[in-house]
Amino acid sequence: DGGITQSPKYLFRKEGQNVTLSCEQNLNHDAMYWYRQDPGQGLRLIYYSQIVNDFQKGDIAEGYSVSREKKESFPLTVTSAQKNPTAFYLCASSTARRGMQETQYFGPGTRLLVL
Amino acid sequence: AQSVAQPEDQVNVAEGNPLTVKCTYSVSGNPYLFWYVQYPNRGLQFLLKYITGDNLVKGSYGFEAEFNKSQTSFHLKKPSALVSDSALYFCAVRADTGGFKTIFGAGTRLFVKA
Numbered sequence: 515d516g517g518i519t520q521s522p523k524y525l526f527r528k529e530g531q532n533v534t535l536s537c538e539q540n541l542n543h544d545a546m547y548w549y550r551q552d553p554g555q556g557l558r559l560i561y562y563s564q565i566v567n568d569f570q571k572g573d574i575a576e577g578y579s580v581s582r583e584k585k586e587s588f589p590l591t592v593t594s595a596q597k598n599p600t601a602f603y604l605c606a607s608s609t610a611r612r613g614m615q616e617t618q619y620f621g622p623g624t625r626l627l628v629l
Numbered sequence: 630a631q632s633v634a635q636p637e638d639q640v641n642v643a644e645g646n647p648l649t650v651k652c653t654y655s656v657s658g659n660p661y662l663f664w665y666v667q668y669p670n671r672g673l674q675f676l677l678k679y680i681t682g683d684n685l686v687k688g689s690y691g692f693e694a695e696f697n698k699s700q701t702s703f704h705l706k707k708p709s710a711l712v713s714d715s716a717l718y719f720c721a722v723r724a725d726t727g728g729f730k731t732i733f734g735a736g737t738r739l740f741v742k743a
Contacts, residue, residue: 518672545729556633556719556733564729572730604672615661615680618731620672
């Protein structure tokens with residue numbers, strides 16, 4: 515899992531509650547990503563950021579929000595607007611020097627469950 | 630639109646036998662292809678990638694993959710499977726016309742039987 519940490523490992527959300535998933539990297543990577551993984555499906559991109567203070571929506575951004583105030587950190591908030599949040603959430607990072615050629619490195623993931 | 634297909638949900642092989650996990654892709658522009666492996670309740674680990682050059686790419690843990698442009702395929706192979714290779718394998722593609730997105734296949738579960 516390299517130099518990317520995610521916390522907590524398990525997270526429980528109550529109805530109407532916002533929860534925040536942490537992602538930190540010490541790889542000096544410029545780009546960071548959040549993916550959602552559901553059983554039998556590939557990873558789907560929620561948000562990504564190529565540089566501090568800038569981020570872009572992915573394919574399934576509705577009900578999620580992010581911030582990128584520091585290069586090392588890219589927290590994801592799952593808001594009450596996300597009606598089906600139960601999933602495995604994966605954070606990744608990569609350098610941005612050669613764009614599409616760069617490998618993404620993944621954290622260990624956070625499993626979010628709804629109470 | 631970019632897409633990746635992994636046509637087999639599951640692949641079963643006996644230990645010591647060769648294994649192949651299939652992947653086909655569709656992109657506009659030049660493809661950059663990746664294979665990742667995932668063990669239960671863990672993040673994805675990078676195995677190998679094709680950027681340009683030699684069509685046969687060698688990666689971690691004895692895995693290799695062959696890029697076939699005419700068949701738009703990037704199958705993962707290993708000459709002799711180990712029980713410890715049992716895991717979920719993902720193929721992924723990026724294209725130089727696709728922005729910063731990576732498209733992942735749905736994954737193929739590999740079972741290696743002793």
